[in-house]
Amino acid sequence: EDASTIISRFQQYLQINTAQPQPNYYEAAEFITSQAKSLNLESQTLELVKGKPLILLKWAGKDPSLPSVLLNSHTDVVPSEHHKWAHPPFSAHLDPATGNIYARGSQDMKCVGLQYLEAIRKLKASGFQPTRTVYLSFVPDEEIGGVDGAGKFVDSDVFVKMNVGIVLDEGLPSPTENYRAFYGERSPWWLVVKAVGAPGHGAKLYDNSAMENLLKSIETIRRFRAAQFDLVKAGLKAEGEVISVNMVFLKAGTPSPSGFVMNLQPSEAQAGFDIRVPPTADQASLEKRIAEEWAPASRNMTFEFKQKVSVNDKFGRPAITAVDSSNIWWALLEESIVKANAGVGKPEIFPASTDARYFRERGLPAIGFSPMANTPIPLHDHNEFLNKDEYLKGIDVYESIIKTYASYIEHPRDEAPREEL
Numbered sequence: 001e002d003a004s005t006i007i008s009r010f011q012q013y014l015q016i017n018t019a020q021p022q023p024n025y026y027e028a029a030e031f032i033t034s035q036a037k038s039l040n041l042e043s044q045t046l047e048l049v050k051g052k053p054l055i056l057l058k059w060a061g062k063d064p065s066l067p068s069v070l071l072n073s074h075t076d077v078v079p080s081e082h083h084k085w086a087h088p089p090f091s092a093h094l095d096p097a098t099g100n101i102y103a104r105g106s107q108d109m110k111c112v113g114l115q116y117l118e119a120i121r122k123l124k125a126s127g128f129q130p131t132r133t134v135y136l137s138f139v140p141d142e143e144i145g146g147v148d149g150a151g152k153f154v155d156s157d158v159f160v161k162m163n164v165g166i167v168l169d170e171g172l173p174s175p176t177e178n179y180r181a182f183y184g185e186r187s188p189w190w191l192v193v194k195a196v197g198a199p200g201h202g203a204k205l206y207d208n209s210a211m212e213n214l215l216k217s218i219e220t221i222r223r224f225r226a227a228q229f230d231l232v233k234a235g236l237k238a239e240g241e242v243i244s245v246n247m248v249f250l251k252a253g254t255p256s257p258s259g260f261v262m263n264l265q266p267s268e269a270q271a272g273f274d275i276r277v278p279p280t281a282d283q284a285s286l287e288k289r290i291a292e293e294w295a296p297a298s299r300n301m302t303f304e305f306k307q308k309v310s311v312n313d314k315f316g317r318p319a320i321t322a323v324d325s326s327n328i329w330w331a332l333l334e335e336s337i338v339k340a341n342a343g344v345g346k347p348e349i350f351p352a353s354t355d356a357r358y359f360r361e362r363g364l365p366a367i368g369f370s371p372m373a374n375t376p377i378p379l380h381d382h383n384e385f386l387n388k389d390e391y392l393k394g395i396d397v398y399e400s401i402i403k404t405y406a407s408y409i410e411h412p413r414d415e416a417p418r419e420e421l
């Protein structure tokens, strides 16, 4: 099959507008299902939450008793500011000079979903038959937290019956020759800090106003942020290994028809923070720091978490996937990438969140991997793009990985004891 046919299938998928908050999930489901038909894969659409279809495909293995391989991707994408893009985000415009394909979802992560399918198309054409069963899940809602997508999926009977042994999910592009792979991710803690204080005249200097109380917290939080960031700047820690904290909203003031009342110090003020906590961080000490230093009762401060995902899995262990000799899937991944004449760097902690956490929380090994080398990271930004040759190369890499994974015959000590799950 020629490259242009493969690229035009990618463009078709990219042209489906699955942007949050109103993704066209059914059109995506129809597209994936039709691809599955052309590949003779078993397909079912699970509507675990109404209006949010999850497409599950199955390539049955010769030995169904072996734990299966799950290739996960999400079908939704983040919104875009259309007028700020060089090419409309759902045009999937291919720049003839560079070969870059511009589209929301070109990196995150419609590329991966379709590369899995193209790799299977090649494997089938070559006559390859999997020993392990290979599943593909196309899940909704990752970009809004995945509760109704991967979250419901891992809790379903269907999932339990799949007997999954290893999950592949999304990673990040790499600006270098080597791909990146992720064995864990930071947990999102979305914190709102609230201050109260006596209201008063805008001309009066007095202690304990809500604004002053909030600003003291903001200053403390900023110092912590700077210290963490310094570790990254000095090259002592990677991005995923520090606690990040960024202020994402400020809410205070007394509205007036022309904006805000300018000579009144308000009695309430709030600030919101997106905090990301590495899986091995000391969760309890961060909690203590928030309660005692960031929102101290001594200044009448209070706080609330809009979201607080534990850094541990359901066994109370850090929710990370082993990337040493105890996890054969990691070795097989590295080996199969090399076999495809590519390379992968040292495994990293994903700086944000992905659906992989739902699998890791259950104790399943999950590796985040999106084969995009020599690629900048305009993910969630304007002008997200992927070069067509990188896309095609990624298909070859998945062909190698899927072949290796699906052929691997388990040695009993190579997999987690099933009764634990």
Ligand SMILES: CSCC[C@H](NC=O)C(=O)O
Pocket: 142, 143, 144, 145, 146, 188, 352, 353, 354
């Ligand atoms: C934590 S729910 C939101 C998930 C989102 N995932 C990708 O960007 C993120 O902000 O990391």
Ligand SMILES: [Zn+2]
Pocket: 074, 108, 109, 142, 170, 354
């Ligand atoms: Zn994503």
Ligand SMILES: [Zn+2]
Pocket: 078, 108, 143, 380
């Ligand atoms: Zn995303």
